[in-house]
Amino acid sequence: MGHLGLTPQSIYKFGTYTVRAKEEEEADKLLSDAKLLEKLGCFALVLEKVPAKLAKKVAENLTIPVIGIGAGGGVDGQVLVTHDMLGMTHEFNPRFLRRYLDLYAEMTDAFQRYSADVKSKDFPNENEQY
């Protein structure tokens, strides 16, 4: 599987995590790179943080599936980081992220209640022992 657009392992080269391939030259290169990856035998391709229009064009030009993250709905599939979509991480808020739960808040509440129950000797109760 290939990976084009924002490639986080090259973060020190890019300098920022901003949207990639907004300019025509970089967009053209991305499309030709995607075709090359297909030709070389990649079974699928991840496109990260590129304009939706470009991502759709790449998907339409390839036989292999294009999985997007921050690449719009015109591609063949979607990927998210599970910890982010569950809301376990709460400092990372890119526009492409849809949070299905707010686990950070829920887990914090659970841990606080547990700790309070231990300290108040509420936990364990008579039914929670042998």
Added chain:
Amino acid sequence: MSVAKKEYKRVTTKSLVEMKSNGEKISMLTACDYTMAKIVDGAGVDVILVGDSASNVMAGHETTLPITLNEMIYHASSVVRACERSLVVVDLPFGTYQGNSKNALESAIKIMKESGGHSVKLEG
């Protein structure tokens, strides 16, 4: 709840191409441990990516660069033990494939041999 156009007992790289030609969108999420992967797989997500984002979410690094090949293999083998249906894709970490293609092939083979992951992903 399922909106799949065709049921797959086991998702393969071939299934993904078939989904594309059938106009069925592919769902993919990351996982880097057994318990999470078990839930993601059981929920019917098509592809599980053992992402090098484990460097951030598991180890607390600021970037994905520090995670090692052996750490990725540890995460991937935990995920593989949980998966019955999902295709498992494992990220090749920074520095294990950029040198030359022989280096890349050796890293990919090591991941597949030692973790049982079904495929690898690399950037660029």
